[in-house]
Amino acid sequence: AQSVAQPEDQVNVAEGNPLTVKCTYSVSGNPYLFWYVQYPNRGLQFLLKYITGDNLVKGSYGFEAEFNKSQTSFHLKKPSALVSDSALYFCAVRDNNAGNMLTFGGGTRLMVKP
Amino acid sequence: DGGITQSPKYLFRKEGQNVTLSCEQNLNHDAMYWYRQDPGQGLRLIYYSQIVNDFQKGDIAEGYSVSREKKESFPLTVTSAQKNPTAFYLCASNSPAGGPGYNTEQFFGPGTRLTVL
Numbered sequence: 001a002q003s004v005a006q007p008e009d010q011v012n013v014a015e016g017n018p019l020t021v022k023c024t025y026s027v028s029g030n031p032y033l034f035w036y037v038q039y040p041n042r043g044l045q046f047l048l049k050y051i052t053g054d055n056l057v058k059g060s061y062g063f064e065a066e067f068n069k070s071q072t073s074f075h076l077k078k079p080s081a082l083v084s085d086s087a088l089y090f091c092a093v094r095d096n097n098a099g100n101m102l103t104f105g106g107g108t109r110l111m112v113k114p
Numbered sequence: 115d116g117g118i119t120q121s122p123k124y125l126f127r128k129e130g131q132n133v134t135l136s137c138e139q140n141l142n143h144d145a146m147y148w149y150r151q152d153p154g155q156g157l158r159l160i161y162y163s164q165i166v167n168d169f170q171k172g173d174i175a176e177g178y179s180v181s182r183e184k185k186e187s188f189p190l191t192v193t194s195a196q197k198n199p200t201a202f203y204l205c206a207s208n209s210p211a212g213g214p215g216y217n218t219e220q221f222f223g224p225g226t227r228l229t230v231l
Contacts, residue, residue, distance in 0.1 A: 042224055
């Protein structure tokens with residue numbers, strides 16, 4: 001079975017400071033990892049993914065994530081937060097040996113204060 | 115303009131009533147999915163379909179039904195057997211491995227908020 005944990009319900013950061021949203025995963029095979037962002041009453045927007053290759057993945061809106069196999073983590077980062085980054089962020093995993101299904105974490109609310 | 119559309123945006127249901135949520139995509143994706151999102155929780159998979167005329171139950175299929183008669187459409191019916199249907203419903207699609215235009219990430223529609231009166 002595959003699972004994802006987002007240990008923080010909410011992350012608060014000041015505008016201009018770096019941000020990190022944490023994600024750890026568990027799969028039996030090799031993971032495909034994803035980050036999505038959700039604004040109020042909207043669908044999920046794809047930010048970035050790790051499939052294979054470089055452990056540091058760059059995505060939309062200046063976000064990046066680092067795949068760490070030994071720690072089974074895929075933390076989302078941004079060097080300088082914007083107020084407009086305030087939203088709900090979801091990490092998701094797919095075991096590439098177990099079909100096409102994604103398992104989502106519970107979500108982390110990011111609050112960026114001016 | 116390619117994408118996924120869901121309608122209606124807001125839906126109100128009376129007790130004992132069945133309602134159907136629409137999901138249409140023009141991305142030529144083979145696979146489509148329905149998720150339920152409750153406040154403070156992640157997404158839970160209701161049903162999915164990898165190909166036309168075939169669908170599978172997800173983690174919380176009880177009280178829901180689907181059909182996949184066309185590649186572009188994957189409607190979800192919330193039946194009266196679903197005791198707590200108030201939630202935000204999200205539809206998604208992608209092209210599974212081995213299919214044309216294969217992509218690993220799922221693309222999401224804007225969602226339908228269902229409220230039981």
